[in-house]
Amino acid sequence: MQKVIRYQPLANFVLIQRIDDAADMSAGGMVIPEIGKVKSNKGRVVAIGEGRIIGDKLVAIPLDEGDIVLFSKYGAEDVTLDGVDYLLLRYDEIKLKERLVVA
Numbered sequence: 001m002q003k004v005i006r007y008q009p010l011a012n013f014v015l016i017q018r019i020d021d022a023a024d025m026s027a028g029g030m031v032i033p034e035i036g037k038v039k040s041n042k043g044r045v046v047a048i049g050e051g052r053i054i055g056d057k058l059v060a061i062p063l064d065e066g067d068i069v070l071f072s073k074y075g076a077e078d079v080t081l082d083g084v085d086y087l088l089l090r091y092d093e094i095k096l097k098e099r100l101v102v103a
Contacts, residue, residue: 075090
């Protein structure tokens with residue numbers, strides 16, 4: 001059963017669930033404690049705001065739910081909704097979107 005998100009970000013905000021790709025062990029075989037792990041700045045888009053108003057036009061955010069993005073390390077706000085941790089950030093803080101490349 002797929003979890004349904006009941007929350008809709010406003011304006012140019014994007015709700016993201018962090019993809020944790022931090023390793024529990026270093027390349028040399030040492031166990032990395034929780035406090036020593038660096039949080040990933042990669043995540044999956046969960047919900048998207050309606051966009052930004054520029055002049056008299058609403059400019060939509062060019063993302064889709066499920067997109068994988070790379071975001072600014074310091075621009076996100078941690079939020080917990082229904083017991084699940086998410087990040088809420090402005091679209092401007094998203095730096096990269098993963099694309100599927102078919103060769």
